[in-house]
Amino acid sequence: MRAALxxxxxxxxxxxxxVEPYGSGNVNDTYLAVFRTTFSEQRFIVQRIRKSVFPNPEVIMQNMRVLTDHCHAKLEAEAEGADRIWQLPKIIQTKTGEDWVTDVDGDLWRAISQIASADAYEKVRNPEHAHEAGIVLGHFHRMVSDLPAEKxxxxxxxxxxxxxxxxKMDAALATPAGQERLHAxxxxxxxxRFVETRRAxxxxxxxxRARGDLGLRTTxxxxxxGNIMIDEATGRGTCIVDLDTVQPGLVHYDIGDAMRSVCNPAGEDASELGSVIFDLELFSMIYRGYQAHAKDFLSQADHRHLFDCxxxxxxxxxxxxLADHLAGDVYFKVRYPGHNLRRALVQFKLAESIEAREPSIRKVLGES
Incomplete structure (x- = not known):
């Protein structure tokens, strides 16, 4: 097995x-490796970064090195005054001192520490879980608020x-294969049609961002x-994992993505579209948790665009x-034909639910 080698x-x-498959990610191949000595055991994560998804995987590792060095130093400096033990995965170097291994096919493999005695969940379990997810994201954003995006x-x-x-959706629709999948x-x-009515x-x-109202930050x-780790002993959030997509961006994309994930208790693969809603109680809890750390670095302009994100x-x-479905499922892993289309319909149902609850959401945001 290549992962073992x-x-x-x-x-x-x-x-x-x-070495066994680990997690439920849609992109990378992830394994849990277990090593033992005569007196101890160490578990860590081994991942293959797919070049079909990340054309420059070296950039991922360079970003991860910059980010983790920055955050680990801050976590240590703030540890005595923190309300919990905050963590972040650490890069495990090779025996020759490199941050990754390149295999014979040119794919990049890396090893990172496992966050022990903590679990992640694909669906939010209760309002307290939502609150902890907000705290973890707010803490992460505060930690990187002084890490210049240009690094x-x-x-x-x-x-x-x-x-x-x-x-990309338009391009997929312009192909004969895309049209065939559309009309099937x-x-x-x-x-x-749902997208077309919201294109603007x-x-x-x-x-x-083009007007200068919003700026690039580390995101x-x-x-x-599913990337928020919850401590088994305390039930509190301890870290955020999966750092492949760390790069310059608008902090609003992170905020919107967290709200999207947490506030849909039916999950991304909901079996019934009727079960997909934007839960206002969960939203209130995650936003409250996020604001506990984020209030110090979000500007008035940032706040004006929170509902938008x-x-x-x-x-x-x-x-x-939807674009991936029309293109033939080339990006996201799928478990059955039409899986990406089903995922798209779940997200559109969630967007529709948000539209219906706009006044209530804006009230939680403090806009009315």
């Missing part, structure tokens, strides 16, 4: 016991630039609830799923 190249004591490269150029995803399903036709709203955040890129990100993710 790769795992042995990292600087970990002991002998390899097992980071673009691991995924165009990531979270919504008009770019619209262009009434649901696909309905999904495309897709540039709201990029327009604000996580994928702060969904909450509405836009489900719409954007739905467009991404």
């Amino acid at each position: 790769i795992a042995r190249q990292f600087d970990v004591q002991g002998r390899l016991v097992t 980071l490269g673009y691991a995924l150029p165009g990531f979270h630039v919504t008009p770019g995803y619209l262009s 399903s009434q649901e696909a036709k309905r999904a495309v 709203r897709c540039s709201v955040l990029e327009d604000a 996580h890129g994928d702060p969904k609830v 909450i509405h836009l990100i489900p719409l954007e993710l739905g467009i991404r799923f």
